[in-house]
Amino acid sequence: MKVLIADAINEKGIENLKEYADVVVNTDISPEELLETIHEYEGIIVRSRTKVTREVIEKADNLKIIARAGVGVDNIDLDAATEKGIMVVNSPESTSITVAEHTMGLLLTLARKLSIADKSVKEGKWEKKKFMGVELRKKTLGVIGMGRIGSQVINRCKAFEMDTIAYDPYLPEGVAAQMGVELTDLESVLKRSDFITIHVPLTPETKHLISTDEFEMMKDTAFIANCARGGIIDEEALYNALVNNKIGGAALDVYEEEPPAENSKLFELDNIVLTPHIAASTKEAQRDAAIIVADEIIELINGSTPQNVLNMPRMDSNTYAELAPYVDLCEKLGSFISQAVNGKIKEIEIIYGGNLSEIENVEMLTRTVLKGVLNPILGSPVNAVNAQLVAKSRGIVVTEGRRDDGKGYDSLIKVTGKTENDKFSAEGTKLHDSKILKVNDYWVDVKPEGHMFIAKYEDVPGSIGKIGTKLGEHNVNIGVMQVGRDEKGGEAIMILTLDKEIPKDVIKEIQALDNVFDAVGLEL
Structure with missing residues (x-):
């Protein structure tokens, strides 16, 4: 595999990748040069500088994977990549600790007025009374978004003996309970918290999630920090809240416009702490990000599925280990049905039996069945990344079901293809090899190959x-x-x-x- 490293990453990641791939390092590549040469590569690694646009992807005839050495993928057109069947991976684990630690630094800086105290001393002043602070101990921390980073912040704040409440509409209450966190609504978090920290992505729903009405709900002594994405906090409303002492203070590492305008009104205030989007910028995080994305590409080279694919379903390592043995069977069943049924396929029904029926997320297998179904009937390659999108575009209805009975086998998968005038089914399992055990409800014993x-x-x-x-x-x-x-x-x-x-x-x-x-x- 030939891989382009288009942005600067840690050397350790490059060294690891060179053992498996033909690596080209061109960290000064221009947008024009990228358009001209992207067809030469099967993989590309970027950070935030290089923009992998739809135009680039349309010219990427051989590209299999786009790797972002970091978390955000704002510079990658995910829809275009998915349509073309290109995996997009990132390295979310690499920055969790780093961003959590930076958040703690901002919270402590707000609580103890560290940044303005530092400035005062350097100006030759000694203003001890001016910088009276507050403790974190016994204060209420409100976390908006309890993902990887939010959870790490909670763990650290517990060491400071803080009480914790959180708002996350996608988090099961049981998970929050295990962490000893009270899960509540956004209004309660805003009203009850002494310190608030934001850890959600920027989406249409979270754009200006914190604005004038939200600042009105907060305590006039409350502090808020944002190390997530600019635009979640309405900066005009934030300025008004700070200048009118509606809240105690704020800390930002991210901004609606980056870098902020030179004449930003926020620069005038001494109750705000500002850092230049450096929450993820540690040597350890950059090293880990490079190693993780290199490992993801190596996984693909070795015939395995990377773990951090953004346009495929994510799953934990245990689930992946349970499903991986059935990938070959699913593709063979899909291909078998696609070629055997007469007419244009209108519906694919997949039923998981036995142990597979107990696994919550089997989407990887469903996608693989569709890959097998579609490749025999389409001219352009279909993979597990774009299979669902392609099936939908062809008007194929996909239904998924489960049954406890494995008919004497640990696990069983039944795939049925339906057309206007025909219906064809095959059931299979994984023994030493993939086996088809039933075809159209007739018992057989067939190895699907050749x-x-x-x-x-x-x-x-x-x-x-x-x-x-x-x-x-x-x-x-x-x-x-x-x-x-x-x-x-x-x-x-x-x-x-x-x-x-x-x-x-x-x-x-x-x-x-x-x-x-x-x-x-x-x-x-």
Whole structure:
């Protein structure tokens, strides 16, 4: 794999990646040069300088992965990457501790007036009475957003003996309870907190989440800090709250405009602490970010799925370990159904049985089934990243179900394809290899690989012989044969593994045989 490192990252990440990939370091690459050369690369690593726009992605004919050595991906067009089936990964773990520590620094600076006290002393003054502070101990911390960073801030504030409340509409109450945090609404956090810290992404819902009305709710002694994203706090409303002493003070590491305008009114105030978006800027964080994204690309090179894919479902390592053995089976089942069913697929139904039915997040497997379904019928490659989007664009309805019964197996996956006039299903499991155990509810024992052939026929003497004879006439040798039926003399199914691909004209001849209802060749 050829990988472009377009922005400066820690050398350790580069060294690790060079053991597995052809690495090109060009940290001064211009937007024009990137457009001209992006087709040469299968991977790219960026930080915040390089913009991976839709225009760049459209020219990235070989790109498989975009890696952001950091958290935010504002400089990457996620929708364009998803549409083209390109994974986008980041390194969220790398900055959690660093940003949490910076947040603590801001809270302490606010509480003890450290920045203005430092300035005063350097100006030759000794104004001890002016800088009376407050303790964190026994104060209430309000956390807006209890993700990785918010949780780390909570852990550190507990060491300061602070009481903690939090607002996070997406967090289960049980998780908050385990951390000893009271989960409540935003208004309660604003009204009750002595210190407030923000750790949510910037979205249409969080834009100016804290504005005039919110400052009115806060205590006039309250302090607020934002190390998340600029724009979550309305800076005009913040200025008014600070200048009119509606709140005790504020600290910002992020701004609505970066860098802020030289004439920003916030610069006039001494009850605000400002840092230049450096919460994630430590040597350790930059090193870890480089190592993490290098490892993500190495995972892809080794045939595994990276863990921090932003346009695929995320899951913990234990869930991933449980699902990974079934990835090959899911793709084979999808491809098997796609090639076997007659007509344009309108619906794919996936049912997870046995142990798989107990796993909450099986979206990775569903995406992989769709990848298998779509690749045989589309000209451009489909992968687990864009499979759902492509299926939706083709009007394919995807339904997912679960059943406790594994029919004697630890886990079982059933995939059914439905068209206007046909329906075809296959059930499989993972033993030593992927196995198909049932086709259209007929019990079989088939390894889904290589050149395959399926025939539906009437279960009467001579039917199997006629099909075999026709294959022999065209020098097509049978490697493995499986047949299944419900009852003597009824409809039966034959599944063959062949030594070579069966020509289409041979399939037509078999379809024309007496007692043969349908026949199809498959390539797996």
